[in-house]
Amino acid sequence: xxxxxxxxxxxxxxxxxxxxxxxxxxxxSQLAVAALDLSAVLVLFRVTPALGGFxxxxxxxxxxxxxxxxxxxxxxxxxVERLRLYVRTGLFDTVLIRPLGALAQLVALDFQLxxxxxxxxxxAVLAVGAAWPGVDWTGARVALAxxxxxxxxxxxxxxxxxxxTVAFWWIESGEVxxxxxxGGRDFTSYxxxxxxxxxxRLFAFGLGFGFVAYYPSLAVLGRPDPLGAPxxxxxxxxxxxxxxxxxxxxxxxxxVRHYRSTGS
Numbered sequence: 001x002x003x004x005x006x007x008x009x010x011x012x013x014x015x016x017x018x019x020x021x022x023x024x025x026x027x028x029s030q031l032a033v034a035a036l037d038l039s040a041v042l043v044l045f046r047v048t049p050a051l052g053g054f055x056x057x058x059x060x061x062x063x064x065x066x067x068x069x070x071x072x073x074x075x076x077x078x079x080v081e082r083l084r085l086y087v088r089t090g091l092f093d094t095v096l097i098r099p100l101g102a103l104a105q106l107v108a109l110d111f112q113l114x115x116x117x118x119x120x121x122x123x124a125v126l127a128v129g130a131a132w133p134g135v136d137w138t139g140a141r142v143a144l145a146x147x148x149x150x151x152x153x154x155x156x157x158x159x160x161x162x163x164x165t166v167a168f169w170w171i172e173s174g175e176v177x178x179x180x181x182x183g184g185r186d187f188t189s190y191x192x193x194x195x196x197x198x199x200x201r202l203f204a205f206g207l208g209f210g211f212v213a214y215y216p217s218l219a220v221l222g223r224p225d226p227l228g229a230p231x232x233x234x235x236x237x238x239x240x241x242x243x244x245x246x247x248x249x250x251x252x253x254x255x256v257r258h259y260r261s262t263g264s
Contacts (some may be wrong), residue, residue, distance in 0.1 A: 004100055008108035016113050023114060030117030034071070038063060038125055041189060052193035053226055057132030058217065059191065064126025065145065065213040066188040069152025071119035077157045079110035081177065084167035093261050103161065103252060134221075141220045144235060148216035151238025152188075155212055158241065158248035159184060165248075168255035180207075188212040193226050211240035 016023055041063055045056045054062075083106060086092040095105050130137070130145070163177025170176075184203075187195075192204040192214045204210030218225055219234035 026114035027117035034121030052191035061129030064129040067122030072153035073156035154241035158244035165255040211237040
């Protein structure tokens with residue numbers, strides 16, 4: 001059943017490429033936004049030589065891992081955020097009556113190729129962080145960096161799906177979902193050592209954001225965790241995507257069962 005989904009994706013891509021100037025401008029705007037995200041981090045180093053005990057190159061590596069993972073998830077499933085529009089207008093009914101998976105349809109129907117600009121910019125930042133002096137790359141560390149991006153993308157994808165699913169109960173829930181998706185991206189762009197108390201315990205460890213970029217970066221950099229976690233934690237960090245995806249799947253199925261249409 002993969003062909004129908006590919007046909008939907010191809011139709012979306014062809015439609016967006018019909019207006020090439022608009023597409024190029026959209027991609028350029030995504031690149032600019034990603035550059036601003038990095039500049040916000042670099043500005044902090046204008047007033048301090050280290051952030052949470054980490055130098056600028058080390059933080060750039062974290063920004064690159066986090067940003068690339070988030071951008072990949074946004075490109076792949078970010079369009080699921082439009083679910084609240086489908087629920088409010090009743091268009092989700094048409095999705096359900098088709099002999100295809102509802103979630104895959106939502107992703108394919110609103111696929112936005114322009115988001116590739118953010119992915120390219122984030123990958124460039126990751127390349128800069130990887131080439132920063134002091135990073136001793138080995139085969140194992142390269143593999144971990146790749147797995148960290150893939151695991152982070154899966155983690156953020158789960159957040160996108162779970163956050164969008166809240167619309168089945170609360171239609172205007174977009175800002176709540178954004179607090180965990182876009183807010184999570186910002187959280188993972190910095191060392192978790194800059195956060196304190198319950199906030200760090202909840203978001204870095206309870207919700208797993210600390211395992212997206214912080215712990216993989218420690219392993220790549222060959223640094224011990226200032227918070228005292230054993231070294232092996234950094235090498236298993238990408239596995240945080242597994243429970244996140246399972247939880248998102250359960251939330252999605254519960255939401256679909258809860259859906260009662262608009263009655264129109």
